[in-house]
Amino acid sequence: MHDASFLSLNPDLILSSVESIGYIPTGRCVALNSVENRVFDIEIEGGERIIVKFYRPNRWTKLQIQEEHDFLYELKEADIPVLAPILDRQGNSLHESQGLTFAIWPLRTGRIIEELSESDLPQLGRLIGRLHLVGKSKKTKYRSFLTVPDYAEKALDLILAGGWISNAHLTDRYKKAAYFAFDRFETVLKTKQIPFHRIHGDCHKGNLIRSEEGFSILDFDDFLEGPVVQDFWMLLPFGERRSESERELFFEGYREFSEFSLGWLDLIEPLRAIRYVYYASWIAKRWEDPSFQNLFPHFGTDEYWSKETMDLESMAKGFQRESEEESPIAKTSEKEEELSNKDFFWDWEN
Structure with missing residues (x-):
């Protein structure tokens, strides 16, 4: 309400x-x-x-x-x-x-970041590494956790309970693909022993500005406790040419302040899928707000849910391929070439 x-x-x-x-x-x-x-x-x-x-x-x-x-x-x-x-x-x-x-x-003035150059990446890595170093210093008391029960399932339950997907067959497919992503997320967390601590939670280029002093990071409204990868995948190039070398430039700066294992990057694809579900629930929960109806006019249509479902199923197939590969993130797969960060933001152009 x-x-x-x-x-x-x-x-x-x-x-x-x-x-x-x-x-x-x-x-x-x-x-x-x-x-x-x-x-x-x-x-x-x-x-x-x-x-x-x-x-x-x-x-x-x-x-x-x-x-x-x-x-x-x-x-x-x-x-x-x-x-x-x-x-x-x-x-x-x-x-x-x-x-x-x-x-x-x-008031903080500066320029919104359109693209990150190679020279930007180590500086940005140091900034996020320092942020995470402070984040590790204590635990949250009241904020949410980026876990399946506290974050992903609550979002999915809101969509299903609200009857937002009118087609029963599509509902079953959507639910199945979502839970496939949730299971993959929990499996990677367990097998890679990925730690949780306080993170930004919504760290993309729209929340960065550049001034004469360098980068500043804005809008901690989604601040929560979760894996550090959540603050990487929306910033860094995954599935694009030269992405591996560009990521390494970022991690060179990041590791000056915080530890990181490349195996943690296996969380990226399940995090992408969880974001699909979370953002759909975010819109549904605020649908009474006229600004949301104006901004997302196609939300809730059969076409909308059909595309969301097919995208989740595409990722689920990717998870199956990953389980058969030794190092899925270190290589560029066909699935990665099809998807980019831009696919996961309704407001990416703003």
């Missing part, structure tokens, strides 16, 4: 919320491109600009949001270039206005 005040946020509520914690806005209020939350660029007295972020109701609890903020403060303390929310005079980063939870952030 979506809070009506969140869906109908207006300038009066936005500006009064900012005023309630001591800021004096000039009246300039610009909505920024954000689907999950509502984010605004606000000018305050003196010409300074701040960012106010209203969190989507019923997604995270306040304790879970606070844990995200605390992680950001840890990263900032370690001189890792992230954006952490601004504390008020009482030392609070979370605020409430008419039942909505919000936070104030500094």
